[in-house]
Amino acid sequence: MVGMSLLLFSGAAQLAVIDLIGQNAPVAVVIVTAIIINIRHIMYSASIAPYFRRFDTATKWVAAYFLADEIYAVSITEYRDPVTELRSHKLFYFGAATAFFTTWLSSTTLGVVLGANLPSGLSLEFAIPLTYLALLFSVLDDQSTEIAALVGGAVAVLASSVPLNLGLVIAASTGIVAGVVIDIRGGQFPKVDGTDGPDAERSSTTEVGEE
Amino acid sequence: MTTEHSPLAIWIIFVAAGLATYLIRLSFIPIIGKVDEVSPRIKGVLRFIPAAVFAALVLPLFLSVSVSPQTMPVITYEPAELLAGSVAAIVAWRTKNIVATITVGMMILWGMQIII
Numbered sequence: 653m654v655g656m657s658l659l660l661f662s663g664a665a666q667l668a669v670i671d672l673i674g675q676n677a678p679v680a681v682v683i684v685t686a687i688i689i690n691i692r693h694i695m696y697s698a699s700i701a702p703y704f705r706r707f708d709t710a711t712k713w714v715a716a717y718f719l720a721d722e723i724y725a726v727s728i729t730e731y732r733d734p735v736t737e738l739r740s741h742k743l744f745y746f747g748a749a750t751a752f753f754t755t756w757l758s759s760t761t762l763g764v765v766l767g768a769n770l771p772s773g774l775s776l777e778f779a780i781p782l783t784y785l786a787l788l789f790s791v792l793d794d795q796s797t798e799i800a801a802l803v804g805g806a807v808a809v810l811a812s813s814v815p816l817n818l819g820l821v822i823a824a825s826t827g828i829v830a831g832v833v834i835d836i837r838g839g840q841f842p843k844v845d846g847t848d849g850p851d852a853e854r855s856s857t858t859e860v861g862e863e
Numbered sequence: 864m865t866t867e868h869s870p871l872a873i874w875i876i877f878v879a880a881g882l883a884t885y886l887i888r889l890s891f892i893p894i895i896g897k898v899d900e901v902s903p904r905i906k907g908v909l910r911f912i913p914a915a916v917f918a919a920l921v922l923p924l925f926l927s928v929s930v931s932p933q934t935m936p937v938i939t940y941e942p943a944e945l946l947a948g949s950v951a952a953i954v955a956w957r958t959k960n961i962v963a964t965i966t967v968g969m970m971i972l973w974g975m976q977i978i979i
Contacts, residue, residue, distance in 0.1 A: 655874070659881030668920065669880060676867045679876055686880035689920075692912040693887045701895035709893065716889035778944065778972055779965050781924040782951050786964035788917035789955035797914040804915035805922035809938075812923040813930060820919050827915030832908055842907020 657760040661720055661753070664787060665689045667780050685820060696724040703731045703741050711742065718749035721787075796838070800831030943975035 660666050665686040672682045696719050704712055726748050730738060738744055770776060792798050804827025811819030835841035866873075925948045930936045951968030958964070 656877045656881075659877045660884055661881075662884055664917070664920075665880060665884065669876060673866050673868055673873060673876065679868070679872050682876050683879045683883070686876075687883045687887070689916055690880075690884045690887055692909070692916070693884065694890050695906065695909045695912070697888055697891040698906070701891040704892055705895055712892050713889065716892050717885055719888035719892075775969075775972055775976070778947070778969060781921055781944075781948060782965045782968040783961060784917055784921035784924070785948065785952050785968070786955045786959070786961040788914065788921055789952070789964075790959045790961075791913040791917060792956075793910075797911060800911040801914040801918035805918035808919035808923045809926045810928055812927050819923070820916075823919035824912070824915045827918060828908065828911040831911035831915065835907065842903040842905075844903050844906040844910065 653764045654757065654760050657757055660686070661717065661756065662686075662690055662693075663721070663756075664784070667783065671780070681818075688821060688824060693719060693724075696721075696728075700724060700728055700731075703727075704745075707742060715745060715749075718745075718753065720752065723748050723752050794843075796831045796834040796840075796843070799834050800827040803827045803830035943972055943979060946975060947971040 656666055656669070660669070668689055669682055669686050672685060677685075697716070700719065704715055707715060723745070727745050730736065730744055731741060788801060792801060804823050806823075807826045808819055808823035811822050813819070814822065832841065835843055868876075925945050926938055926940050928936050929939055947968045950971050951964050954960075954967045955964040
């Protein structure tokens with residue numbers, strides 16, 4: 653488990669990998685599922701890369717390893733804030749990474765040591781769906797992402813008996829298509845970061861949940 | 864955790880998934896000087912991935928459809944888990960706080976287990 657935390661360093665994917673290994677899903681399916689879950693990091697990479705432009709090559713390659721949801725979130729918020737003037741993009745990023753990385757590894761180690769001794773009657777495994785729920789609601793930015801989630805979730809329920817856990821792939825793809833269709837029909841495709849769409853001004857004033 | 868996978872198979876999963884995750888995270892970081900921006904069209908599609916994936920992961924953990932040739936499809940669920948999940952969803956929606964969501968969800972599940 654600690655090895656997995658070091659290699660993957662990605663909570664959502666680690667939970668899914670454990671779940672699927674427990675269900676004896678085929679090795680390839682587990683790997684593909686982890687990739688699907690983490691493909692969102694392409695967006696993080698693309699959006700944070702300009703701020704890493706002046707790092708030397710080795711630093712860039714090390715920085716990429718730490719690009720997990722939470723570290724990306726705190727760093728990009730700080731980089732984009734026009735009020736605070738950062739003395740060093742590098743120091744801020746690696747500071748956030750160090751704090752999160754040590755917490756993540758020590759918590760995983762604690763889980764391995766204590767986990768087996770925890771009574772199963774407590775249903776602690778229920779914390780996994782609850783964690784996904786919290787993550788889900790934190791990424792719903794506007795009506796289109798809500799519909800993408802609704803469609804993705806509904807299809808996943810209907811497709812849950814599809815073999816090889818392919819239901820997840822089918823459901824997520826359907827949800828993404830639904831979201832894109834809504835954006836196209838609303839004349840706001842492509843919408844990027846809630847500001848770059850052709851109708852950015854109108855959409856950002858009419859939508860709820862914009863940050 | 865009980866599994867039929869060998870330790871080797873599990874390590875292959877960890878290494879492959881870990882390497883893929885690293886390459887995904889790295890993707891744009893070294894090349895940003897050469898390629899200036901990801902196409903807005905690609906970003907416009909990519910932005911739906913987190914919402915669609917997390918919803919597709921979470922909903923089947925609460926609701927499942929059982930299909931048999933004889934009957935209509937039936938939706939099955941655990942009442943205690945569904946109630947705890949629904950209230951936790953409201954907390955997640957309102958607070959966007961992971962700790963609060965887990966705490967409320969677990970409290971309600973335990974409460975229901977005591978009652979039932």
